[in-house]
Amino acid sequence: MRRAWTRSPQEVDPLSWFAGPRVPILFSGAAVAQGIVIVTLYWDQWSSVLLQFLAMPFFLAAGLTTSANTQPNRRQFAPHHAAIALLLAVGGLLVSALGTSGGTLPVTQWWTGIAVAATLASLAPYSSAVQMIVYSIPATLVTGFVGLAVFAPLEHFWSPTALTVISLGPVLIGAVCGTVFSYTVVDKTLALLDTSVGSEESFLKVDPAAPSEQLGSIARVSARVAPFLAGVANAGRITPSDRALAAQIARRLRTELVSVTSRSWLDVVAHETGMVVSDPGRLADRMNESQRAALRGLLVTALENSVVDRSTVLIELRAQPDGSTAVALSIDVDLPEGRRLVLLAPYYLTLKMTVDDLSWDNGENMLVRFRIPPGQ
Secondary structure: OHHHHHOOHHHHOOOOHHHOOOHHHHHHHHHHHHHHHHHHHOHHHOOOHHHHHHHHHHHHHHHHHHHHOOOOOOOOOOHHHHHHHHHHHHHHHHHHHHHHOOOOOOHHHOOHHHHHHHHHHOOHHHOOHHHHHHHHHHHHHHHHHHHHHHHOOOOOOOOHHHHHHHHHHHHHHHHHHHHHHHHHHHHHHHHHHHHHHOOHHHHOOOOOOOOHHHHHHHHHHHOOHHHHHHHHHHHOOOOHHHHHHHHHHHHHHHHHHHHHHHOOHHHHHHHHHOOEEEOOOOHHHHOOHHHHHHHHHHHHHHHOOOOEOHHHOEEEEEEOOOOOEEEEEEEEEOOOHHHHHHHHHHHHHHHHOOOEEEEEEOOOEEEEEEEEOOOO
């Protein structure tokens, strides 16, 4: 239940249409469309029609800002991104309020309450239920206060309390719907994933530090031990050459054992593919099985592409002060942006569900960054 409150729909299901970057544009476009209709229908009842039209770009800008920050190559949508969108919406609210104050428009026809609600609801696919509650409180209070200040001198039928409730009503509805949407989607998706994938413990029975290649190397050294001991037993005595050979076998076996225990699973992938790994602290072993599978799939897909030079693939892991692990993957690839996205898409989206702050930058070297949370 705690995960359902603290994770966003985009985190648990980034492939769904509602988690895409076009949803905020749709909401902002709908908010402006209903504003144009209401302003036109009540043309003579505004104190300034021009200010109503000047308020509309604020809501469009809020949607475009949210859309830009939810692109697949960007990091996870953060609270400061939501704050920017809500501040733009509040700016539009204030501009519209200036063009409404002194007019004869009834409070029930004020379009900006719905526009603020649409902006707030557009954040739901990218925010947790707890974050939606935090965002909703100031948005609701500001809308109610501004509505009361604007319409209290104009309305004689409604009481101040009723004016406040009518003003903030659409925003409150949007807040409740957004919060319920975020919680419900995350809760149902996590339940489905837990049912289909199973518990993580079942995957951890495989020892990542002892792949077949490393065990084979040790077995080859160990295979020399039995004939040697048999020869000594048959001879009935130990010669200086036997002692020298025994020391040689012991040193070789120790070297192989040290090599096995000092390699992370990522070092093994590097040994097999020729890419470069910088992981002196064996931080790759902190990754859980889902993260390893997604990263391994991403690496194999990239390395198998004919346009990728394996020797230019570099992955670096560094410990952070908060206990997390920062990971950077650099790939020298000569592809246009669209084909780069196709190259990364399947495993990139899977990895996005299991790590934090995943993003990638275009350029001559494609750089993928993410963070492994502490305490795994």
